[in-house]
Amino acid sequence: MKQIKTLNKANLKESATKGGCGECQASCQSACKTSCTVSNQKCENPDR
C-alpha cells in the first residue's frame, strides 16, 4: 500500500477465540493503583 501503512498485524477478534487464560497480571498490581490501564499489560498465554 502506498497511501496507508498498517502498524500491527494483530487482530483482537482472533484473540477473543484463543484468549481468556487469565494468567496475566491484574492492571492495578503493576505501577498503577489509581488510574486503570489495561492495554499496557503483557499477554502470558504461550499458546496464543
Add this chain to the structure above:
Amino acid sequence: MIHKYSLNGYNIVMDTNSGAVHIFSDAAFAILDYLDDNVPDEPPEYMIDKLKNRFDEKTLRESYAEIRELYKKGQLYSKDDYAPFAKMLKGAPIKSMCLNISHDCNLRCRYCFAAQGDFGGARMLMPFNVAKNAIDFLIAHSGSRHNLEVDFFGGEPLMNFDVVKKTVAYARSLEKPHNKNFRFTITTNGLMLNDDNIDFINREMSNCILSIDGRKEVNDRLRVRTDGTGCYDEIVPKFQKLVARRPKDRDYYVRGTFSKYNLDFLNDIKHYLDLGFNEISVEPVVSDTKLDYAIQEEDLPRVFEEYDKLSKFMIERAKRGKGFDFFHFMVDLDQGPCAIKRLRGCSCGNEYVAVTPTGDIYPCHQFVGKSEWKMGNVLDNTLDEDMKDRFALTNVYSKPECRNCWAKFYCSGGCNANNMQYEGDILKPHTISCKLEKKRLECAVMIKAALADTEST
C-alpha cells in the same frame, strides 16, 4: 468504529474492534470524512469532486482502493462482536490480591487516598495469622490459575516487614503442593529501606514500586513526614541503591503523582532519568476537585500539552538509543492483552481483591474503608458472591458511556473506584480520568508510529 486524529505530523487511524492501527496519507485521511462505518465498492463521486481541488484524482482513487481493502480485511470499520463474551465473565477465579499489610504510614502525603495511611480506620499492622489466612483464601479461590499475584501495600508495608517476609515464606511453601507460582510486588515510600530489606525485595518481588514525586521541591511539598518535613533527601539514595542492586530482568517503577502544583511534570520525569531511574510511572492525582492541588477540567489543556512534550522527548531519546519506559504510554499493538482481558478490565471485585489488616475483603484497595463495599473476610472464608458477580459484569458493555467509546478496549472501562467516588456510580466513568486516558493513548500510539517511521527509513 474508528478513531482518527493527527498528532506530531502523523494521521493516525485506530480501528476500535479489530485493534488495527494505521498511518494514513493526507488524501486517505481526508476521505474518511465522507465515510460512516461503511465503504462502498466504488468511491462516491461527490467526495471525489469535493476533494480533487486538494489532491489529484489518481491519488484519491488509489487511497480509496486501499481503504476499501482494509475494510474488506476487517481492519477498518470492523464490527463489534464481543458483547456475548462479556456475559461469560462471571465465576472467574480470584488470582490477585492487594494485601494491605499496614494500615499505618510514616508519611502524611497530603493527597493520600488512604487517608494518610489508615484508610479512615484505626492505625494497625496486619498480624501474620491474617496474612496466612489471606494466602490460603487466595489459593482456595484461584481454581486452575497458575500465576497468583500478591501486592504488599499500605500505608507503608516496610513498617510490617517481618510479616511480609513470613507471608512470602508461607506462600512459597505452598507453591509446589498446589502447583501455583506466586508473584509478589511491593509499594514503598522508601523511608525504611535498608540493606536487608533491599536484598529481600530484589530477590522475592517481581516488581517494586518506589514512590517519589520527582524534583525535591515537588516531592517535599506533598510527600511529608508527620512533622511536616519532606522525605526526598532520605529516600533518593535508598531507591538508587535498590535499583543498582536489582537484577536487570526484574521490573521496578519509580512512581510519582502529579498535581496542579507540577503540571510541568516532564521536568520531574527528566529528574528521575538524571537520578538513574528509567522505569517510570507518573499519574495524575485523584482527588476531590475542590482541593487546591486537584487536577480540574480547566487544567486539561496544560496537561495534554505536557503529554505531547513528553511524547516528543521519548521519541527523541529512543532514536538516540536512550529510551525509557513510561508506564502509561506502554502499549503493545501486536502481543498485548487478548480481547477477553480487555473485557474484564481491571478485574476489581472479581479476579482481584484487597484484604485489610483485620482480614476484611474489599473489591480493591481504593474501596477499603467504605463498609458498604465489604465483600467478606479471609478469617471465616466468607465472600459475597453476588457482589463478585456484580463486578464481573461491570465492563464496557454495562457502562453506557464506554459502549460507544473508541478507547474501550484500551482502558477497559476505567477505574471503578474512581467512578464510584467522583461520579457516584461504578458504571459511570470518571470524566477527567477518561479524557486523560484518551490523550495518553493518542500519544502512546503516535510514539509507535514515529518509531516505526524511523525503522523504515
